[in-house]
Amino acid sequence: MTTRYTKSHEYVRVEGGTGVVGITDYAQSQLGDLVFVELPPNGRSLSKGAAAATVESVKAASEVNAPVSGTVVDVNSALADSPGLVNEDPSGKGWFLKIKLADAAELDSLMDEDAYLEFLKSVS
């Protein structure tokens, strides 16, 4: 299992050829209380960096980008009624979607946990 991070604060946790995508704890803390999450339909094909989901906080809407290219194979339907799961447990129950990776080599362009933590120091 490998977890990789983007500079826009998404993570993808890969097991086999499938990745679980969500936003990091830093991202949820910056967004504040989420009140709505709009997820893509199953089967949608996403390219790396494209808008995959939209999160609405009390104040504003923000986009969540696909950290890697691939096809959506599952979405976290619990977020429809409980968007706050993203605030409470962003890397666990607050996951967004599962994506079947189109090109595992794309992971190499993302940050590992150490690099992401280092990156956070530079932005906060």
Next chain:
Amino acid sequence: MSDSQAAAVRELARTPLYDLHRALGARLAAFAGYAMPVQYPSGIVSEHLFTRTRAGLFDVSHMGQAILSGPIAARRLETLVPGDIAALAPGRMRYTQLLDAHGHILDDLMVTRLDDEAGRERLFLVVNAATKRADFAHLAAKLPDCALTILDGRALLALQGPKAAEVLRRHVSPAKAKSVSAMPFMSAKSDERDGVVLNISRSGYTGEDGFEISIPATAAPGFAQELLAEADVRPIGLGARDSLRLEAGLCLYGHDIDSTTGPVEAGLSWSIPQRRRKAGGFLGYEQVKRAIEHGPSRLRVGFLLEGKAPARQDSEIVTLEGQTVGRITSGGFAPSLGQPVAMGYVDGAHAAPGTQVCLIVRGKPLAAKIVPMPFVPHHYFRGVQ
């Protein structure tokens, strides 16, 4: 915040409570040229709900405070606003709008009649932060026979919520404790505490009972900390201030009203009394009179959304037949209702409560219904019955 945001915040003006906001862990952002707290660590929803159930302390020192004085200052101010200022008794306040020659809103403001001093009427004005310079220049230019004293050495705090009165009475001079808690909504009183003059009004921007307190900048941090030491008081940022006023159906200048909207279409006719409608005598009167007599061509209305996705400013308002009839001016999630609400202008023919419409968000129609405002009932203290 990023380096560039941090640099931008450093360039901003600060209120007298800036250091306190930092110490309280506020997330600061630029608002009207000031570094203002958007939220504190507990977050907007919790701050919002705390204000509705206990009491929230807001720093609104960025707003403009001034005293307009002159032998007939009230009559003179009436040439620029449609509200009834001349009939204000000392210690009473009104909400009104500064209008331009087209009857459009330059700003909305609170006007409090103070006691006369040496034969001069004195009006205490509180105006919006983003417009204060322009407002004061407008007043000075149009009313050269009045003196305008800008009170930039004073902070402004708002204490809002059902516990506000019970809390505030413990922090005024003992002689004023009882009378402060008995003040009715839209009245004002001054108090002197340890040599510090507090100008207290029972007013606010949340729909709750509460007070706004004008206090010298140097005394403000200590006073704020005293209030925050109360278990029933927490600091509240601009994020919850916005969601609270939205639920209360109150206009935010620059969004729901601006220099392209008039007071009648904005649903503010209640603030224009009969005498002013008949006699006029204020800038923009012809346009206001016409809107009152013929009905405005569009109207600010409230929307309750059916789903959980909020519609925000600039979303199109579309009829079920697909015709665009207006635009959203403010929208968001209403924490007290657990669902999204919005306000915006629609063509007069489609403004009736109960009308079903769609609000277009990211290209998708969201089902919504026009409802009367406020979305959450006001809880103003009207005095002991």
